[in-house]
Amino acid sequence: xxxxxxxxxxxxxxxxxxxxxxxxxxxxxxxxxxxxxxxxxxxxxxxxxxxxxxxxxxxxxxxxxxxxxxxxxxxxxxxxxxxxxxxxxxxxxxxxxxxxxxxxxxxxxxxxxxxxxxxxxxxxxxxxxxxxxxxxxxxxxxxxxxxxxxxxxxxxxxxxxxxxxxxxxxxxxxxxxxxxxxxxxxxxxxxxxxxxxxxxxxxxxxxxxxxxxxxxxxxxxxxxxxxxxxxxxxxxxxxxxxxxxxxxxxxxxxxxxxxxxxxxxxxxxxxxxxxxxxxxxxxxxxxxxxxxxxxxxxxxxxxxxxxx
Amino acid sequence: xxxxxxxxxxxxxxxxxxxxxxxxxxxxxxxxxxxxxxxxxxxxxxxxxxxxxxxxxxxxxxxxxxxxxxxxxxxxxxxxxxxxxxxxxxxxxxxxxxxxxxxxxxxxxxxxxxxxxxxxxxxxxxxxxxxxxxxxxxxxxxxxxxxxxxxxxxxxxxxxxxxxxxxxxxxxxxxxxxxxxxxxxxxxxxxxxxxxxxxxxxxxxxxxxxxxxxxxxxxxxxxxxxxxxxxxxxxxxxxxxxxxxxxxxxxxxxxxxxxxxxxxxxxxxxxxxxxxxxxxxxxxxxxxxxxxxxxxxxxxxxxxxxxxxxxxxxxxxxxxxxxxxxxxxxxxxxxxxxxxxxxxxxxxxxxxxxxxxxxxxxxxxxxxxxxxxxxxxxxxxxxxxxxxxxxxx
Numbered sequence: 001x002x003x004x005x006x007x008x009x010x011x012x013x014x015x016x017x018x019x020x021x022x023x024x025x026x027x028x029x030x031x032x033x034x035x036x037x038x039x040x041x042x043x044x045x046x047x048x049x050x051x052x053x054x055x056x057x058x059x060x061x062x063x064x065x066x067x068x069x070x071x072x073x074x075x076x077x078x079x080x081x082x083x084x085x086x087x088x089x090x091x092x093x094x095x096x097x098x099x100x101x102x103x104x105x106x107x108x109x110x111x112x113x114x115x116x117x118x119x120x121x122x123x124x125x126x127x128x129x130x131x132x133x134x135x136x137x138x139x140x141x142x143x144x145x146x147x148x149x150x151x152x153x154x155x156x157x158x159x160x161x162x163x164x165x166x167x168x169x170x171x172x173x174x175x176x177x178x179x180x181x182x183x184x185x186x187x188x189x190x191x192x193x194x195x196x197x198x199x200x201x202x203x204x205x206x207x208x209x210x211x212x213x214x215x216x217x218x219x220x221x222x223x224x225x226x227x228x229x230x231x232x233x234x235x236x237x238x239x240x241x242x243x244x245x246x247x248x249x250x251x252x253x254x255x256x257x258x259x260x261x262x263x264x265x266x267x268x269x270x271x272x273x274x275x276x277x278x279x280x281x282x283x284x285x286x287x288x289x290x291x292x293x294x295x296x297x298x299x300x301x302x303x304x305x306x307x308x
Numbered sequence: 309x310x311x312x313x314x315x316x317x318x319x320x321x322x323x324x325x326x327x328x329x330x331x332x333x334x335x336x337x338x339x340x341x342x343x344x345x346x347x348x349x350x351x352x353x354x355x356x357x358x359x360x361x362x363x364x365x366x367x368x369x370x371x372x373x374x375x376x377x378x379x380x381x382x383x384x385x386x387x388x389x390x391x392x393x394x395x396x397x398x399x400x401x402x403x404x405x406x407x408x409x410x411x412x413x414x415x416x417x418x419x420x421x422x423x424x425x426x427x428x429x430x431x432x433x434x435x436x437x438x439x440x441x442x443x444x445x446x447x448x449x450x451x452x453x454x455x456x457x458x459x460x461x462x463x464x465x466x467x468x469x470x471x472x473x474x475x476x477x478x479x480x481x482x483x484x485x486x487x488x489x490x491x492x493x494x495x496x497x498x499x500x501x502x503x504x505x506x507x508x509x510x511x512x513x514x515x516x517x518x519x520x521x522x523x524x525x526x527x528x529x530x531x532x533x534x535x536x537x538x539x540x541x542x543x544x545x546x547x548x549x550x551x552x553x554x555x556x557x558x559x560x561x562x563x564x565x566x567x568x569x570x571x572x573x574x575x576x577x578x579x580x581x582x583x584x585x586x587x588x589x590x591x592x593x594x595x596x597x598x599x600x601x602x603x604x605x606x607x608x609x610x611x612x613x614x615x616x617x618x619x620x621x622x623x624x625x626x627x628x629x630x631x632x633x634x635x636x637x638x639x640x641x642x643x644x645x646x647x648x649x650x651x652x653x654x655x656x657x658x659x660x661x662x663x664x665x666x667x668x669x670x671x672x673x674x675x676x677x678x679x680x681x682x683x684x685x686x687x688x689x690x691x692x693x694x695x696x697x698x699x700x701x
Binding site: 031032033035036037038040043044047049050051053054056057058059060061127128131134135200201204205206207208209213214215216217220273274275276277278279281282 | 312315316318319321322323324345348350353354355356357359381382383384385421464466472473474485487488541542543544545546547548549551552555583585586588589671672673674676677
């Protein structure tokens with residue numbers, strides 16, 4: 001057995017996660033202000049804080065005959081799943097909890113998001129929210145298989161499901177260099193997992209907010225914060241999987257992990273302002289006809305390379 | 309008390325306004341949108357998200373009822389701003405400033421919250437007399453009907469509008485949904501019978517004998533199309549492009565010099581026109597062919613650019629390019645071909661009449677795109693109700 005992880009990291013992890021989630025939200029606000037042509041876009045930096053302050057004092061609103069328990073479970077599951085997924089992500093070289101099956105654990109938390117969004121959409125007893133829930137399930141059918149193949153391909157290249165070992169296996173040559181298809185598919189599924197930007201159909205504007213339409217006050221805050229946290233975790237996992245983990249010159253490993261995470265996160269946030277929402281009735285076909293075969297080929301190439 | 313007062317003050321400066329547009333008051337809606345954008349506020353899309361209801365124009369009784377439902381569903385702290393159809397930008401700004409002060413006033417908000425009944429959720433008016441044994445909360449269970457695949461599925465009747473973002477003011481569509489497939493749609497206009505058809509003004513004025521230049525009409529036409537394009541992009545889930553369209557619309561209306569508008573519009577139109585992703589998402593549904601044009605007596609862009617949603621978007625973009633090239637035309641305006649067709653014939657009536665047939669069988673998101681790609685102007689109907697068509701001179 002290895003030495004135990006320091007106790008303070010258990011406290012530091014949620015703080016770090018919340019900080020990065022805020023940074024993503026602030027960056028998103030600034031990009032939006034730039035797009036709206038506001039003369040001082042930097043002033044939008046504090047918008048997420050003001051929004052959060054408002055959510056804290058806003059009344060909780062009800063719908064007729066909701067299933068409160070399921071709605072609450074759905075809403076709370078988002079940040080909980082994000083935090084539990086973050087536990088296995090190595091920052092530098094060590095995660096808070098090093099699991100031999102870290103990749104599987106991360107995937108399990110991601111699937112919990114399916115349940116969370118569906119319960120939130122279904123529980124409030126509102127047609128718009130229900131359609132938002134449906135949309136997430138359809139989206140899941142489109143991205144989940146390519147996503148799992150992307151995870152497995154990286155794990156196959158390293159010969160381990162432990163994220164720390166996956167990162168260590170990229171000594172010298174990052175996986176992104178010889179698994180580009182897997183990396184791109186992973187980024188795509190990262191957007192889908194956080195139902196963000198081009199994959200934000202479940203909470204899209206044509207449904208006035210979709211699965212989140214009936215939420216207000218603290219419920220909305222927890223839901224949206226959870227979504228940003230998922231985006232952060234999805235970006236953070238890309239680092240050990242494809243970008244060499246904490247490897248890099250001069251700076252300590254944890255700094256490199258953070259720098260790379262922020263770079264991926266910024267790209268994901270930026271995608272929202274660059275691309276429009278993908279509708280799954282259109283996208284499903286491409287996902288199954290192109291993404292899955294491409295991922296299978298990528299996995300085959302990796303399997304042949306690592307063959308002893 | 310101290311903490312929530314501080315939070316309220318912090319939050320009040322950045323409210324998320326929900327704009328309730330009233331037919332016949334498009335001018336004030338545009339001014340309000342511009343003011344909201346100038347302040348860097350981000351519009352809300354649902355009652356749960358907003359704390360500030362911004363009512364642009366004087367709604368009649370029927371629309372007022374819908375607006376009251378939205379107000380009722382808004383959690384506190386909340387504020388309501390009503391600006392009348394003739395309000396100037398300065399008045400709108402002042403009204404918004406007052407609302408911000410009201411939102412930060414914790415004591416008053418608490419008193420207001422105390423007088424509200426508990427927020428139990430809106431209940432639909434009973435549709436029939438029968439009792440529903442064991443039904444949850446005394447509600448009727450969803451009906452069932454055969455769906456397009458021959459299955460028997462639950463049917464829900466879901467109203468869309470009249471208070472909705474990226475939506476024609478005063479339009480209400482009651483959809484019969486199975487899952488997210490529209491099985492039927494009933495369209496209704498919730499209007500006031502007052503107001504002016506803002507987008508048709510230059511042509512109407514010219515018909516009344518006033519001097520209007522072709523350039524002024526071209527500006528109005530370009531702005532009308534940019535407004536429609538912005539909504540379509542908003543519904544398609546491309547908020548950054550929609551915001552760009554809104555800014556261009558306001559620049560054109562504000563009388564910016566042709567050279568500047570041409571350059572920025574050119575870049576915008578190229579970006580939209582070249583987006584293969586957008587075309588892929590909006591093609592092959594909502595098809596209007598010659599039969600539909602004849603049946604509903606369609607005129608204007610919808611008839612000139614037959615085809616799917618993508619064809620109509622391309623048509624708007626092309627017509628806007630031509631209009632922007634003509635904004636300096638000083639000749640007197642002739643003809644009555646407004647943004648949506650001949651202004652004397654209320655062409656939006658045909659667009660609205662065509663909706664149910666086009667929506668049937670579409671998925672929810674496709675249905676919203678179809679409505680946005682036709683963008684009927686309800687102003688034409690309410691204005692027509694007060695000033696019946698003048699006989700040709």
